[in-house]
Amino acid sequence: MLRAWWAPALERARAGAARGWPRSSASEAAAESREDSRYRDTVLLPRSRFPAQLPGRLQPETELKTQQKCGFSELYSWQRQRKTKQEFCLHDGPPYANGDPHVGHALNKILKDITNRFHVMRGDKVHYVPGWDCHGLPIELKALSEVKGAENLSPMEIRQRARAFAERAVEKQKSAFIRWGVMADWANCYLTFDPKYEANQLRVFYKMYDKGLIYRDYKPVFWSPSTKTALAEAELEYNEQHVSRSVYMKFPLLKSPPKLTSVIDGSSPASVLVWTTQPWTVPANQAVCYMPDSAYSIVKCATTGQHFILAADRVESTAAVLDTQFEVVSKCKGADLAGGSCAHPTIPGRVSPLLPANHVTMTKGTGLVHTAPAHGMEDYSVASHHQLPTDCLVDESGYFTEAAGPELKSKNVLEEGNEAVIKMLQAAGSLLKEEKYVHSYPYDWRTRKPIIIRASKQWFVNTADVKAAAQDVLKKVKVIPTSAMNRMLEMLDRRTFWCISRQRCWGVPIPAFYQKSTGECLINSETITDVIKIVEQQGTDAWWVLPIEQLLSKEAVAKAGGRDVSDYVKGQDVLDIWFDSGTSWAHVLEGADQRADTYLEGKDQLGGWFQSSLLTSVAARKKAPYKTLVVHGFTVGEKGEKMSKSVGNVVDPDVVINGGEDHTKDPPYGADVLRWWVAESNVFTEVMIGPVVLNAARDDINKLRNTLRFMLGNVEGFNPETDSIPPAEMYIVDQYMLHLLHEYGSKVTEAYKQYDYSKVVRLLQAFCSRSLSNFYFNMIKDRLYCEEAKDPKRRSCQTVLAEALDVIIRSFAPILPHLAEEVFQYIPYKKDSEGVFRTGWINASSAWKKPGIEEAIEGACAMRDSFLGSISGKNALEYEVIIVIEPGLLFELMEALQAEETSSVSQLNEIMMASQTTLLSEVPKEIPSDANIIKGTFLINLEGGDICEQSSYKVIAQPIAKAKCPRCRRYTAESSSTPCPRCLQVLAAGKGST
Template sequence: PKPKSKPRRPALAAGSSLPAPVICYRVRKVNSACLFVCFYYMFYHLAKTQTDFLKVQRPSCDDLGVFLLSLQKCGFLELYSWQRQRKTKQEFCLHDGPPYANGDPHVGHALNKILKDITNRFYVMRGYKVHYVPGWDCHGLPIELKALSEVKGAENLSPMEIRQRAREFAEKAIEKQKSAFIRWGVMADWANCYRTFDPKYEANQLRVFYKMYDKGFIYQDYKPVFWSPSAKTALAEAELEYNEQHVSRSVYMKFPLLKSPPKLTSMIDGSSPASVLVWTTQPWTVPANQAVCYMPDSTYSVVKCTTTGEYFILAADRVESTAAVLDTQFEVLSTCKGVDLADGSCAHPTIPGRVSPLLPANHVTMAKGTGLVHTAPAHGMEDYSVASHHQLPTDCLVDEGGFFTEAAGPELQNKNVLEEGNEAVIQMLQAAGSLLKEEKYVHSYPYDWRTKKPMIIRASKQWFVNTASVKAAAQEVLKKVKVVPTSAVNRMLEMLDRRTFWCISRQRCWGVPIPVFYRKNTGECLINSETITDVIKIVEQQGTDAWWTLPIEQLLSKEAVAKAGGHDVLDYVKGRDVLDIWFDSGTSWAHVLEGSEQRADTYLEGKDQLGGWFQSSLLTSVAARKKAPYKTLVVHGFTLGEKGEKMSKSIGNVVDPDVVINGGEDHTRDPPYGADVLRWWVAESNVFTEVLVGPVVLNAARDDINKLRNTLRFMLGNMAGFNPETDSIPASEMYIVDQYMLHLLQGYGSKVTEAYKEYDYSKVVRLLQAFCSRNLSNFYFSIIKDRLYCEEEKDPKRRSCQTVLAEALDVVVRSFAPILPHLAEEVFQHLPYKKEGVFRTGWINANSAWKKPGIEEAIEGACAMRDSFLGSISGKNALEYEVIIVIEPGLLFELMEALQAEETSSVSQLNEIMMASQTTLLSELPKETPTDANIIKGTFLINLEGGDIREESSYKVIALPVAKAKCPRCRRYTSNSASTPCPRCLKVMAGKGSV
């Protein structure tokens, strides 16, 4: 009889549109007999055919309510606080790199946060007390710009108005991101996160700043830095992005010789004008020129232009290419070494009376240009070094907005150096007769990564970390850190090697102020232990707003001024610079990490952090206390579209995690996949390269979880009436195939554990899928159905495979629990014999006694013969055949005898594996073998004791149609009559007291 009542949709896992294993029926006004019939039909149908008659449905409010109750029941949301209260000495700390609080959660956040959560859940299950404090990076220009983007007259706002708006914007972004992270199942104490604008965080940051200043690692200097005219602030190299298609207006120009190098006087007779040829992609820097540099070891040529008769000096390697660009021909008169250019000088091409000496420099290259480099100390790092060595002026003629100052002259004043200012300089070169050629040049050029506008290099007074003095120690410390993947450590070491200084001052107001006071009349800075102590006390209580709101008398004490040799507090002013946000986040270890060590077990972030947070954390920690803040670095790739392309709204391939979980407006186009599908995508991806995501990838992830749920449903469906504590069968009394499955379970558990330890979650997924598909579904489940469905309920043979199913279910669920926590908890809630949640009951408990060397040979030998048998009857029902196995006497025969003691059997362990109705085991072919019988021959190699025992045995397999009738109960062809159950079934039915 079929149930007349309509099935009610089951409760769903968080973020899942797949049905739960438990089936609920709403029954109205039915008597107990009817109710019994309904449930008997359901479970009989499930056990006998394993047909999934539950349809996949989108969860309704009713279903989600049921699920929320189930979450509460298993303590899912309280897991973090529960595990923090455990009494254990084992601790695992994963320090959360703070995401930037300037927008909605995106798929990159999902990749990072889910990877961290998988890691933390694994360690919770292994008995560790996990320390994980989520945080946010809250200061900086992107937040400031977004907060002010919709404000009219934003340029007229006071610093405190800007700070207030920026803070409110960051707080809203944090709440959005936090809600998403919780929805993704990320385990944390969400009531106690860290934010870089928290007063205590800011105070700790200032303590680290002063430690580094006191040790000489932080200093103030006037030097060229990367400058963003669009943001009016200095930037560090890590805040740049390079536009490979930037177009510059490059020029070839001549610097007339004023004084010939002594060694070239004889080559240049003075009858024709002589000049050095120079090429630059930044004509606007020419007014700041102070020298022309050459490479001492390179070869230079004195050439005569066949068109004008002028003499030029340029690198010998660049003569032909330069002549081609200038559309002329050069006659080489002589050559010389770069050192022969010493003591020569040139006239500045646009400023009458200014002399530009010829100077040696090692940064000159021959790859492009003329081999002679125009040198503007205020606009180039190497140029500045040359100027410092030769005591040349380093005056900057460009203001904070990228406009020429009054010092540049009336023709250039107030012109934008990247636009009309550049054009004006080119016109000046042309008017002076110094311009030989102008052309467009496409090359890689630095842009501000926030405003997406071009950068310039501009000399200004800034605060720096002297990385040159700390990077050697940082590199040595880094070599002792475990880095996953190992290739990433070399990239980070190379980045450190190239970094000579780190500009940490920014000319903004939304940030932590650099706690320095300046003397009004001299500009001399004041910072000492007294001044910093006073400021930190105030910041700890009021936050850094106090720097802008309090008068200087409350920030700077008379005692501190007196100690510095000053007389009056009012002789000083507060500094207006704030700290780089990389310094903000880079000092998070000082606030978040606990204990005297203040060292995390793991930092886990994207590969961009090799030059960002990983590096700033390392530099500040090594400078302040001579050690790294982490023991392990895990580096993952970026997310891309499923074809490997960058995500873009214009392309339409942006993946929104919220749409992935809840679906879009059109569910046929954007179906609701659920949080566990999102988590599965993260886990199955090779995160150490670029991670692809899109509809095809997500559909595949959903299908994978659906297959997993079907495997779990089979095991759960066969747990009814079984209690492992009272009904389990000892391993020694089990069927050999059951012992074999425990053996495989032990190996599976070990491999999965190692993969988790190595942060290789894609390997975990591969191991899980292989075990569930190959070992469970395709092999074990297919051969034990007869025992499960046809043996007496409490028969030891049935209990034996139930014992294995219980162990397999436990191991499998625990193995994927860190990846799919919602599904894992759902399964555990529906176990008939276990009430406590999966995360509170520990990691995989695979008994080492399950590992039995040699057992594989028995089962795999039988499986080899089964494959031969099934191959010989391809496409036909194996139960319609009896199989004869002939093995020559030896070790293989003895192993098969352990599976079937009698010669012929329909209920032996060997017959179960063969899946036939009857199996006969012989040592030689029977005489009555039909002449037309299909005899399949094969060999099997037995390898035991690590190779000490090796024996290759041959076997023959014969499949013959069975002569008996089909049993109406077990469907094997073992009955004497089609209307009568077989002897085994009759015995079972008699034992149950029914026919």
């Protein structure tokens, strides 16, 4: 196990030792030249053409060359042709084709690509078909915004313009995704306006209709006057600062509740007191609702003497708002109000009964709720139960209709209509108070304008009949993070119905025909089969282009009991885009099961695509379309703020990659910096991006490049096939590094499997920084640079470097594919390689795993830590170390690292980083006065605790008396002008340089 306490010890390593990335060959050679130019060329310094950094435009240019040279565009097709049984399917949630690519796209697509590339390297056959959501109002509105006189366009003209707009957006986004290195067959994507896609969607629609799960009804829905269409709840956004004109009004009692007759004797008029934030709905009032189990009070107003009924809990607060005092005359239960009725506050002669309802709350208002069934979901439920009218007095544009009366006709309900109703209340003596009320209110998320609730004929999915099954199925799905499961279950629980019809023309038509005189709907297996055949061949344009006689057969009409095709008209509604995208599983997923391994999208899809996919799949075939859901957060600025053009914190991925107009302000980072940002972020919360984050990502990649460059430079002249040393014959510290490498490979693999890519980055950085750069590289430089080129000791650490290089490259390849393929081209012994992604995942041999080896190395490192700590800031090579260990297991382990008593070339001395190490079991009788003596203990724990022994040790550090070797620069020579014995031996062999 690599212990964190190694790092500070190594950071305190003696002056002159390289830290992190060792110096380049040129700087090392210059230093040697200053020392003694005679031996410069005999030292085997690292040699590699791999650049430590790619400044300026070189980064994006190199990436493009790498994509071309390494076959990025062919990789998806290549892996699909492999003969492997194991398949991994990541189903692409279609991004909306209504704008330029942004960092939200980058976050999502890169996460998916990291996942897919990992599975390709693992040997799986990846199924990933990119798609786009191409229908719907946002596209229609943007396409029409480019046209003067858009209101005069025919449905087909609108559809053609919307399609062209969507196609342009798809091409822009596709180009960006390819540039980011996203692997796919980009010539074969899915678009929701493809005829075959539309046909499959209609098949799912009819399956659900045939099961009674889709129906048409007249009921209140969220309605956008600004776009003249019904909306689903997922298409709303809430304005927390919306201001409504709220009113307190009275409904005079016409008939006292029987249980209150004795209290309300009729000597003075009594009214129920009602509060609403939507005065425009008052003309549609059909009742006043109360909570049966709550307490109510009959009060007398100190100012006017009038009697009012309101909730007991709301007496004081309401009196304060009305700037009066209420005297409580009597109290009763809500249930005691049963049987009473009131006069409508603005329409003479209309009666509003008092009715019980469980949706009445006591948190605000008066505890009595004005009920307009055409303009409220709960109101509609009350009306359905009591058979009240549900007349809607508001048209598609949000204006009062003629049925509302001459005073209100053609007035906008949210503007002058509201004002008119308030004046009517005032004129009738029903208005007690008007005030501004700031609250959360739903807006159309496309136009950013307020919506209303309005009753109309719409098509609905009966979620009540699907919800329980969907929740049961969802509980068997793996959800990452787990907290998202509860959020989605709660959303499903709250979903009462799903309105799937829209009153627009850019979409898939609901294939229904209506009898002209009765409005009765005609849809059956014959009609739907005919329509699907036509759609599959011609697309849904056929619904608008072809006459009804070509869409509806005489046989289908006759079977339905009709007489003539001309008695029918085509429906004008289109399907909600959530139904559009939610049925993608029926078109994209392959095999009889048609289930994806993974859906991976942002958290907004918990109420969107994740949910619509689940509901349609469960409704049509009683199973989920996915096995795993991965849910990521949104992108935000560096301070956690929402991105906004006005604030100026919007990050454009294209500018990140290629730089802005001013490269000093917006430098070109390349795509891998964008990918590193995605991987290193905790994507399960909000994901921050900005200049500081991007600079840090670039610096991290440059540090990684330096680590790679050191390994590349030191495997020059090494051929793994002929020069590798078997693990059993390696230095123990080399065996230990293979052990750590095996452990690293296992942890990285598991992190990828759990979609925890930030953990992959942390593991990579820790291993490169602590295990390699700070620990291993510093330790082995003498062996690498100063031993004879083919010496087994040197080959031993070169074997480790070659293995480490391979493991490291493969471990980050899914995240940084451009860098992985680039560095692969610089490996000296890789000739005409197929590249990283075509040659598999990390291959860490199980023979590398040697748990017992940790104790020997960690014991030596504990002593080295004591030594370096005692000479803080000084050059460790100027010292010799005496290690004294009491006889026992620790001493035996150290003997395995140094068989002789004193050595300057032993494995133990290499770890200690001194010029000479002596290993003793007793303290020498004579110790120089300037020696440092450090005491310590080390606990050996082997065989899972079966072998446990704590040993004491002493480390004695004293200045070494020998001279500095002019070749290896260690204090091991007899004279500063003559190399040390080891260097003399290398020089004598005449093999000191390659």
